[in-house]
Amino acid sequence: MMRAGKLNRVIFLDRLTAPLNENRTPVPAWTNIATLRAEVLQHSIDEAEADNGERDTDSISFRTRFFTGLTTADRIRFMGRTYNVKGWTEIGIRGGLEIKAVAA
Template structure:
């Protein structure tokens, strides 16, 4: 993996639970790691979902240095959007990591 290709910055977010002043648990996303990354592919496709009609689905494939403990429960923030990690594959014997992710739709 060549460091010159790692020209973008991504943030890995991890869910954590905090206790509100009322004493109830609340789940929040916190920054876990900031990494340099290579964007392999960024694409948008129109997908038909049930009766809701067609929606745009944005997907992202990125490569970065290996990060131990990364799971599908984490998510990626890149270029102002948040993406759910669908797959994280080690490359070059744990020297690098390739992630496939899909954009999270904003709630109206």
């Protein structure tokens, strides 16, 4: 059971769309598809080796009420940062979602 008092953060789910401009040409744009209350389960910044040295990896996990239609192409805006959705786990039978994301 998810306790409402733990959902003390607000996250914004965005999806890439391609509305038409005045010349009827598709222009990619991020559109907000949902605003959800969430709990931050884990937020970590790790240093990892990359091709040209080291880089920081900012990863975060959220728990929120169930949301239909989430994909890994979506992104999350939280506290001024943008995170790419990497995966999610359904909690119970449509009881909630645990979303894993990495900073864009």
